[in-house]
Amino acid sequence: MSIDIEDFEERAPEELEEPSNAERVLQFLHEHSDKAWKASTIAKRADVNENSISAVLNRLKEQDLVRHKGSYWAITDDTERLRRAHQFHRTAQRFDELYGEEDREEWIEASERANE
Structure with missing residues (x-):
């Protein structure tokens, strides 16, 4: 992934950092809180590696930040x-x-x- 050199020059370092997988998942689920989603769809839509999504969702579930029922996940x-x-x-x-x-x-x- 690349960014424009103007963005590189003008933005603060914290603005250039990529959000973590957990942040991406929570942001996606929060923005779509009216639905529950399958893990594979969350991975695609939140731009998280499909091999990592189960671990991310389970950690978030342990923290009571997401809900899980059957094969579906939703924000708390x-x-x-x-x-x-x-x-x-x-x-x-x-x-x-x-x-x-x-x-x-x-x-x-x-x-x-x-x-x-």
């Missing part, structure tokens, strides 16, 4: 939960911008040292 009807999840996501992004992303390995090492 808990709008407050969606709002809080979106707010948390944006806050985490802001902290990453301000302080840098966390290093999972660093956290594991620190935890192991603390437990010695």
